[in-house]
Amino acid sequence: MTRQILVLGGDGIGPEVTAAAERVLRILAGRHKLALAFEHALVGGACYDATGLFITDATMAKAKAADAILFGAEGGPKWDSLELTGPPETRSGLTRLRRELELYANLRPIRPFEALLAHSTLKPEIVRGVDFMIVRELCGGIYFGEPRGIERKGDGLLHGFDTQDYSEPEIERIAHASFALARSRRRKLCSVDKANVMESGILWRRTLTRIGERDYPEVELSHLYVDNAAMQIVRNPRQFDVIVTDNLFGDILSDGAAMITGSLGMLPSASLGTPRPDGRRPGLYEPVHGSAPDIAGQGLANPLGAIMSAALLLTHGLGRPDLAQIVERAVARTLEAGIATPDLGGKAGTGEVLAAVIEAL
Numbered sequence: 001m002t003r004q005i006l007v008l009g010g011d012g013i014g015p016e017v018t019a020a021a022e023r024v025l026r027i028l029a030g031r032h033k034l035a036l037a038f039e040h041a042l043v044g045g046a047c048y049d050a051t052g053l054f055i056t057d058a059t060m061a062k063a064k065a066a067d068a069i070l071f072g073a074e075g076g077p078k079w080d081s082l083e084l085t086g087p088p089e090t091r092s093g094l095t096r097l098r099r100e101l102e103l104y105a106n107l108r109p110i111r112p113f114e115a116l117l118a119h120s121t122l123k124p125e126i127v128r129g130v131d132f133m134i135v136r137e138l139c140g141g142i143y144f145g146e147p148r149g150i151e152r153k154g155d156g157l158l159h160g161f162d163t164q165d166y167s168e169p170e171i172e173r174i175a176h177a178s179f180a181l182a183r184s185r186r187r188k189l190c191s192v193d194k195a196n197v198m199e200s201g202i203l204w205r206r207t208l209t210r211i212g213e214r215d216y217p218e219v220e221l222s223h224l225y226v227d228n229a230a231m232q233i234v235r236n237p238r239q240f241d242v243i244v245t246d247n248l249f250g251d252i253l254s255d256g257a258a259m260i261t262g263s264l265g266m267l268p269s270a271s272l273g274t275p276r277p278d279g280r281r282p283g284l285y286e287p288v289h290g291s292a293p294d295i296a297g298q299g300l301a302n303p304l305g306a307i308m309s310a311a312l313l314l315t316h317g318l319g320r321p322d323l324a325q326i327v328e329r330a331v332a333r334t335l336e337a338g339i340a341t342p343d344l345g346g347k348a349g350t351g352e353v354l355a356a357v358i359e360a361l
Ligand code: NAD
Pocket: 013, 017, 072, 073, 074, 075, 076, 077, 080, 094, 264, 265, 266, 286, 287, 288, 289, 290, 291, 292, 293, 294, 295, 300, 301, 302, 303, 305, 341, 343
């Protein structure tokens, strides 16, 4: 059975890094009798310029039908400054995909490669052996809460406002995803919130505690306030196994945690929904970084976050963790050979890193 992969490169370095990830997938598919069909479509600013929308209904339909989506990045100065109104789904293709496909569980693994320990901005003895997963809730919270807007209010002043809103079922499903993941790892789950200030944080903490006591007694649950969590991640990142947190905190903590690995360009992610009746699980795979307008079009982008996202696609989207391991080993060998892009202190371009990974596959 042929598996359909929808490739949405997007803007800036997005298409540069998804092209590299697709090459890796095509080579593995050819060698291991995996029938893959790739289709490409516009998303983000590139799509807006062509159609006036950040993603079209036709592309949404393809995304829903695909076995997996390989995503690059969207956005850039040209589109970020547009004065758009309306719900977030109409202002970003990525946000619409996450919301309509209900990709609520965003997995962001933080695992530095041995060859890059000295390149982390933290000391090698702090980052050696780090292996944790940030589970970011991706379909709720302040990204989507209503009301939101910029309006003149009764005091005569202009207000910009957003709403952090989580329903109990939204917290429950991300809790189950995180506990189940922790149970398959080192059985430690740290829930991160701001329950000392936010009502949504109180419900978050209460729900995590209830579900843990009821359904996952073998998992050790702890709680941190997000400000302390940010500090703990740089103080002693080895203490963590799985971290679960809301949409906004997860966004911020993962970019910070990226520097454990040496570069934001190294971090992959998988955004997963609930398995469909036929057992297939909707999933979008993308590097954590953005479109990097400062280096776009120069052939300097680090493709490894995208290539490692393809590895997550092999595991979660195609049920081939064995092939994902081949990709990870090839990336490790490339880095051991000292072949890296400038964000990692190297001199290689995107193409040279890709060539080295392919050589090592
Ligand atoms: P960014 O992640 O694009 O870049 C931050 C810094 O990291 C830049 O200096 C960039 O050069 C560097 N960087 C990022 N990825 C890299 C890679 N693969 N190789 C080498 N260096 C890399 O964040 P930003 O500058 O805040 O945002 C730029 C645009 O991207 C904005 O429009 C933003 O909204 C968008 N964005 C999109 C996504 C996404 O599509 N998932 C994620 C983050 C930001």
